[in-house]
Amino acid sequence: MQTPIRALAAATLALTTLAAQAAPSTVVPPTVQLGPRPFFLVDDMADGALKTALQACAASRKAYTRHDFAIGHRGAALQFPEHTRESYIAAARSGAGIVECDVVFTRDKQLVCRHAQDDLHTTTNILATPLAAKCVKPFTPATFDGAGNLLTPASASCRTSELTLAEFKTLRGKMDGYNPKARNVAEYMAGTAGWRTDLYSGPTSGTLMTHAESIELFKQLGVKMTPELKYPAVAMPFDGFTQEAYAQKLVDEYKAAKVPPARVFPQSFYLPDVQYWVKNTAYGRQAVYLDDAETVADLPSAAELAGYKAQGINIVAPPTFALLTTDAAGNIVPSQYARDAKAAGLDIITWTLERSGILADGGNGFYYQSFDSAIKREGDMMVVLDVLAREVGIRGIFSDWPATPAFYANCMK
Template sequence: MRQLAGKSIALITAIVIGLGSIVPSQVIASDLGKKSDRERGHSVQLGPRPQYLVNDMEEGALKEELQACLDKKPKRTLFSIGHRGAPMQFPEHTRESYEAGYRMGAGILECDVTFTRDKELVCRHAQNDLATTTNILLTDLADTCVKPFTPAVIADDGSLVSPASAECRTSEITLTEFRSLRGKMDAFNPRAQTPEEFVDGTADWRTDLYSGPDSGTLMTHAESIALFRKLGVKMTPELKAPSVEMPFDGFTQEDFARKMIDEYRAAGVPARDVYPQSFNRDDVLYWIDNDPAFGRQAVYLEDAGSPGELPDLAELNEDRASGINIVAPPIFALLALDADNNLVPSEYAENLKESGFGIIAWSLERSGMLADGDNGFYYQTIDEAISREGDVMEVIDTLARDVGVSGIFSDWPATVSFYASCVKPSRNRTHRRR
C-alpha cells in the first residue's frame, strides 16, 4: 500500500481488507454458500448509460480503451459499491433499489442503519429523513413527526422567505408502523404549501417512475442481510448518527454498534463479507477493540466538508496506529488539478497512501448534470476541469489508477461496473490536456 499502490493491479482488481490482504474483485466469492450469477441465470445489465458517457468523452487513449469494451460482457465487481442501492432512479434503501444496484454489477451493497422506537434496526440514510424519503406525511403517521409539516413563506414578489419543512424520525414509530410506509425519491419542494406538494420535489435529472404505490419497499437491516446473501454480494452497513440523545431508553451507542454486528452473526454471515462503516471514530474503534474480526475491515468515513478540514499526515498516522485500516473520503478530497488542468491525486490522497490505508471513495453520480459547470460538493476541488458528462469516466480512472482506491460508491453502479469490467490496470494512463 505504501509503494504507489494506485499503480498496482491489486488495487484496481481488489478491495483492501484487513492488514493488507485482498479479495479478487471481478468475481463474487463463493464463501456465502450461494450460487454464482451464471448458475442463478442472472446477468449483469449495464443499460445505455455507460455507452452514453463514453461517447461523450473527449478524444484520447482512455476513450478508445473504454469504447473497445462497449460490447464486452460485464462482470460483477467489488470495485462497484451500490450507494443506498441505485438511488439515481430508485427510492434509496428499498428492495427495488438494492435489486437494481445488484443487476448493475455492484459487488457490494449498502444499508445505512438506524433504529425505530422499539429499537429495531432498519435501513435509512438518517434517523430523521422520513419526511423526504417516504410517504409518511401523507399517512396517519404524520402525527408522530417531531416537527410537523410547515408550509413555505413566500413574499408578495414571489421570493422564498423560508422553505417548507418537516422532520419525521424512525425513533418515533415502531417497526410495524415503519413497514407500513413506502419509500420515495429523497427530495422535497421548498415552496410547498401542502404535504402533497412537499413530497413532490424530485430533481429533474432523477425520476419518480419507480416510486409508485407498488414499489418503494422499505427494508429492515436483517431483511437487507437476507437479500444480500441471496444475491451473493458483500455488505457495507453504515451505523448512522442517531438524531435522538443517547442512551435512548437505555439503548447506548455501544449497544447500537454491537447490535448491528450481532445481526450479521445471527444470519451466519462471515466477517470477511462485511465492511461496517461509520463517520464516528469511536464506533470504528469499538468494533476494532470488541469484535476484531469485523473491525479488521471497518471503514472510517471522512466527513470533511472542504479541503481545509481534512486531517494532516500526523492525524492519519494516529488513526492508522489505532488499528483503522480503511478510510472512505468524499471524491473531492482525493482529487486535485495540476498546472495543465489534469486530474491528479490530492495531497491528502498521497498522505492516505503513505499512512498505509485502503481507500474507498464516495459518492459518484449524485451531482446531476455535469456540463453546467456547477457541480457542488463532490467536485469542488476539480470543477474547473469538469465540463461534460463523459468527464465522470476520467474521474473514475484517476481514482482507480492514480489514487488507488479499492472501490467507489455510486448512485448508478452500472457506470463503475462498466469501468471495472473494462480497464486493464497494467496499461499506463495517458493524461488528456485541456
C-alpha cells in the same frame, strides 16, 4: 356453490397467498445488465487513449460481472427510492459487488435501513399517512410575501425513533427530496431533482427494509455488504440503548445470519463506532472510517491519517474531492491527502459518483469542488474514475448508479 375442484383451487390460492405473506420471496442473483449510461459516457469522452480502450472493451465484451469496485450507494438511488428492496436489487443488477444499508433504529430499538434517523419526511410517504401525527415536527407550509417571494420554506421532521417497527414497515419509500415552496403536503413530497426520475416510486414499489432483511437479500443477490451506522438524531442512551449496544447490535445481526467478516465492511462517520468494532469484533478488520470533511481545509493531516492506522483502522473513506486536484496544465491528479493516506498504509474507498446531475454546465458542487475546473463534459466522469483507480489506487467507489464504475472495472481490471 363451489365445485370440489374450484374449492380446492381457492384453498390452494389462499394458502399460497398466506405463505407469500409469511416469508420473503427468494431472489435469484440477476444477470448484470449495465444499460446505456456507461456507454453514453464513453462516447461523450474527449478523444484519447482511455476513450479508445473503453470503446474497444464496449465493442468486444459480451458479458459483465459484479465488481467490488462498484458500491451501490443506498442501492441504486439515481433512479430508485433509496434503501428499498427495489433499489438494492437494481444495484446488484447494474453491477455492484457491494451494497450499502445505512442503519438507524426504531422506537422499539429495531435496526432498519434509512440514510438518517430523521429523514422519513423526505424519503417516504409518511406525511401522506396517519403516521404524520407522530412526526417530531409536523408539516408547515411555505410562506410568501405579497410579491410572491419566499419568506420561509416548507418544513417537517419525521424520525424512525418515533415509530415502532410495525409502523415503519407500513410506509413506502419515495425518491429523496422535497419542494421548499410547497403550500401543502402533496407539493412538499413532489421534490425529486429533474435529473432523477419518479418512474420507480409507485404505490406498489418502494419497499422499506429492516437491516436483517437487507442482509438476507444481499446474501441471495451474492453481493458483499457495507452497513453504515448512522449517528442518532436523539440523545444516547435512548431508553437504555447505548451507542456501544447500537454498534454491537449491527454486528450481531451479521453473526446471526452467518455472514463471515470478510464479506462485511461496517462503516461510520463517528470514530468511536469504528474503534469499538476494531477492538471488540472480527468485523473491525474491514471497518471503514468515513471522513465528514466539508472542504479541503477540513481534511486530516498526514499525522492524523497515520494515527488511524496505528489504532487498527485499515480503510478510510473521504469524499471524492479529498482525493483529487488539478495540476498546472489543468489535468486531474491525486491530491496530497491521497498520497498521505497511501503513505500511511490505508486503503481508500470514496463517495459519491452519479450524484451531481449534469456535469457539463459547471458548478458541480460538493463532490467536485477541488477539480471542477477540469470537468467539461459528461464523459469526464470516466476520467475521474480512471485517475481514482489507477493513480490514487482506491479499492472502491460509492455510486448512485453502480453500472458506471462496474463498466470501468470490468474493462480496466
